[in-house]
Amino acid sequence: MRRTAAAVAGGLALVAVAVAYGVHQVVGQPDEAPDFSGGGSGTVTIEITPGASAAEIGKTLERAGVVASAQSFVEQVITRSKESGLHPGRYTLRRRMAAASALDLLLAPASRVVRTVTVPEGLRTSEVLRILADRTGIPAKDFATAVAEPRRLRLPAYAEGTAEGFLFPATYEIEPGMTAVDLLRKMTARFRVAAAKVKLEDLAPRMRLTPRQAVTVASIVQAEGGVPADYPKIARVVYNRLARGAKLEMDSTINYALNRHTLKVSNEDTRVDSPYNTYARPGLPPGPIGNPGESALTAALHPAEGTWYWFVTTDPRRKITKFTDKEAEFRKYREELNRYLGTN
Structure with missing residues (x-):
């Protein structure tokens, strides 16, 4: 036989x-x-x-x-x-x-x-998983289990075993029989493509950052930014503050620590006990606060030239952000935002 x-x-x-x-x-x-x-x-x-x-x-x-x-x-x-x-x-x-x-x-x-799911830029991993579960029919617990076992996701080594920051926002095709791990692997593979395109591993050291830290900067830029044209300026504010050894004082990191989204960050909020509280702790937070897209990654690696130390999105509806290196102007811009928040 x-x-x-x-x-x-x-x-x-x-x-x-x-x-x-x-x-x-x-x-x-x-x-x-x-x-x-x-x-x-x-x-x-x-x-x-x-x-x-x-x-x-x-x-x-x-x-x-x-x-x-x-x-x-x-x-x-x-x-x-x-x-x-x-x-x-x-x-x-x-x-x-x-x-x-x-x-x-x-x-x-x-x-x-062709069934597809689109993941917008800047979402936190918890929000990404919710969208994937809602729009693919794959159980939410399967995504939670997959993220809890990051070695299965084929993350880059510099991700340090966490998915936050490395689930690339894009449109993905849902194939028959696809599992949560399959889809998340697609997203990390797409991140690798974007990282190679922007030369993340080559350029991060020029900013005196590790690749993970550069992704962290990009996630802050994405969370703070109104329009992509402002991203390089926001990145420059981050680097100007880091160069002085100052606290970043980014509202987006407070919102991440408190697991919410709001324009109204109070003084009490800025006292939250969290490693992501950049009002209380100098330097970058310990990791990304969302999953940035290519524009934010590019801005983190190619910041604009300037001496700006503050920025305020004075009109969130129209996404108008103003930058300054003068504290008096910063306070004026804050008042503009407060007036906006008081009437909206």
Whole structure:
């Protein structure tokens, strides 16, 4: 007896092998397979799961009323040598289609139903996980478990085992069978792409920072900034204060410590006992306070030139931020903001 071993990795490869197996399951039946004619009518969405054989795909189509028989579909697959052309995913087809037409649509990229989730820039990891759970159908506890085991997420070494700051904001495709770990790995992989693009590891030392510290600066810039054009100026304020050994006094870090979002930070708030309290502690907080996008990362590595020591977003609705190196002007800008907050 001869034994044959095959090792197959990945959903696409599994489909290819399974399709071939399914072909040989069905082909060879002597009766002519029932088949519809024409392109069909109406719409129906079907899903091909990773590892589905040609026979299984055909049966799915038959049950959905797309094709008249699984056998007619598989005969088309083998006749046209498309055993490796069927991929996992959700597809929009029509009812009562000729098997050849159904195969055409399964091979057409435009027929694939793409589910996506968009993660905005600057969200905290807890907020990111909530969005992912709400919009993917993957249980929230799965994301919480995945983040609690950061070694599974393929974070860069300089992340020091924490996901905060390294779940890159972007639009992600949700593939059939995707798990929480799969999706979070996509996000950390996308972070690596962005980090390489902005040359994070090369340029951070020029700012006298580690890559993690540069991401921390970027997260503050993202949280404080109104518009991307202001990000390099905000980064410069951070560096000017660090150069003097001063406290950063960033409201965004207080909000992070208190797990909230507000423009109204009180004197009592600034006394919160937290390593993220930059009113009480000099230097950077111990890590990122959100997940910054590429513009904020770039600003952290390429700050504007200037002597600014303060900034105030005087009109949050219109995102107007004013910068100064004079304390008197800073106090005037604070009054502008207070008037805004008093009437809004």
